[in-house]
Amino acid sequence: MMRWMCKSKIHRVTVTEANLAYEGSITVDQALLEAANIVPYEMVQVYNVNNGSRFETYAIPGPEKSGVVCLNGAAARLGMVGDKLIVVSTSFVEEADVPSFSPRVVFVDSQNRRSKSDAGPAVKSHRSKK
Numbered sequence: 001m002m003r004w005m006c007k008s009k010i011h012r013v014t015v016t017e018a019n020l021a022y023e024g025s026i027t028v029d030q031a032l033l034e035a036a037n038i039v040p041y042e043m044v045q046v047y048n049v050n051n052g053s054r055f056e057t058y059a060i061p062g063p064e065k066s067g068v069v070c071l072n073g074a075a076a077r078l079g080m081v082g083d084k085l086i087v088v089s090t091s092f093v094e095e096a097d098v099p100s101f102s103p104r105v106v107f108v109d110s111q112n113r114r115s116k117s118d119a120g121p122a123v124k125s126h127r128s129k130k
Contacts, residue, residue, distance in 0.1 A: 002093065003098050004090060005098070005103065006103045007090050007091040007103055008088070008103055008104035009086055009087060009088045009089070009105055010108065011107050012107070013085050013086075013087065013112050014082060014084060014085075015069050015081050017068065017071070018072075019070055019071070019072050020076040024072055024074060024075065025058050025060050025072045026057050026058075026059055026060070027060050027061070027068055027069070027070040029061075029063070029066050030064040031114065035106045036087070036106045038089045042059055043057070043058050044059050044089050045088045045090070046078075046086070047085065048083055048084075048085055049083070049086065050083040050084055051083065053079065055075055055078055059087070059089075060072075067111050067112035069085065069112055104118075
C-alpha cells in the first residue's frame, strides 16, 4: 500500500506579485524551491492564509535569492500582494517507509528569505507516541 504524504512545504511566504496575463502557475524564488526539494513544473498545492483559498498549480523558478513569489494566470485571482501562502508538494510513500519519512519544511522571514528548514517536528512527535 502507498500513502499520500506531504513531501515538503514552504511555510508562510509573502506574495510579491500577481500576473493575471501569464499562462498559469506560481513563480517562487529558486533558492526556496531547492530548499524544499521542489523541481520546476512540479505540481504543488497552495493555501492562502489570508483568504482561505486553496488551489493546485505547478511551480516555476524565479530568480535565486530574489524573494519573488508571483501568482500567475488564474491563480492571480486567488491572492494579492502581501498575502501569506503555504506551498505544499506531495508524494506517495511505501507503507514500509512511512515510519522513517519526514517532510521538508522551509520557513521564511518577512522578505521570503529562508530562515530555517526542518525535518518535520510534528511528524517526529507523532511517531514517538507509538
